[in-house]
Amino acid sequence: MPNRSLILCLPLILAACGYPESRRAHKAQISMIGMTEEDLQACAGIPDKKQALNDDTSVLQYAYKPKATGAFSINPLGLGTLSFAGQGSECTAIFRIYKHRVSDLHFAGDTDLEIGTDGVCEPIVRGCVRQPEPSMRNVEQSGIGVSGFYSPATAPQPAEASGIVRSHQTEEEQEDKSATKPAS
Numbered sequence: 001m002p003n004r005s006l007i008l009c010l011p012l013i014l015a016a017c018g019y020p021e022s023r024r025a026h027k028a029q030i031s032m033i034g035m036t037e038e039d040l041q042a043c044a045g046i047p048d049k050k051q052a053l054n055d056d057t058s059v060l061q062y063a064y065k066p067k068a069t070g071a072f073s074i075n076p077l078g079l080g081t082l083s084f085a086g087q088g089s090e091c092t093a094i095f096r097i098y099k100h101r102v103s104d105l106h107f108a109g110d111t112d113l114e115i116g117t118d119g120v121c122e123p124i125v126r127g128c129v130r131q132p133e134p135s136m137r138n139v140e141q142s143g144i145g146v147s148g149f150y151s152p153a154t155a156p157q158p159a160e161a162s163g164i165v166r167s168h169q170t171e172e173e174q175e176d177k178s179a180t181k182p183a184s
Contacts, residue, residue: 022116027146028125029105031132031139033155037100039133044124047095057161060095062124091121098161101135104154118151 032040040060041047047060066089089110096104105125113119128136139146146152 021119
């Protein structure tokens with residue numbers, strides 16, 4: 001029964017190729033939403049960059065570049081070169097902080113592993129996921145499923161968290177303004 005052997009080996013194959021790292025990175029995209037900025041810095045460290053978007057919103061950026069990507073090539077018996085791509089080469093984790101709490105987490109860069117997406121980003125959030133801070137969500141008890149193959153859906157952000165100030169005027173308000181302007 002070769003199929004049974006393959007099924008029994010599947011967890012080992014997935015573990016060797018980055019699936020657990022990808023799953024932990026995606027778990028962080030759920031569990032870290034709502035945590036305080038202070039707890040974020042306690043478990044992930046001081047950010048590489050911080051940019052204020054407005055009085056209530058800022059973006060914290062953490063960068064990670066592994067020393068080796070695992071890519072290699074071989075030329076068996078001079079018959080041709082076989083190349084293995086290895087894993088992604090860098091990750092930038094971008095946290096949106098709204099009113100001193102994480103409201104969003106995105107990963108950017110060459111972040112994919114052999115099996116799974118965003119696994120290269122796992123070291124940035126590893127400390128937070130392994131030893132959760134008090135202000136984090138408990139994903140295990142929430143029943144939310146987390147995949148190593150795709151990022152979870154992002155929650156809608158308040159308009160103020162975008163850093164864009166929007167002016168919403170009704171037609172009546174616009175008419176009132178034009179009616180009060182002095183004639184030229």
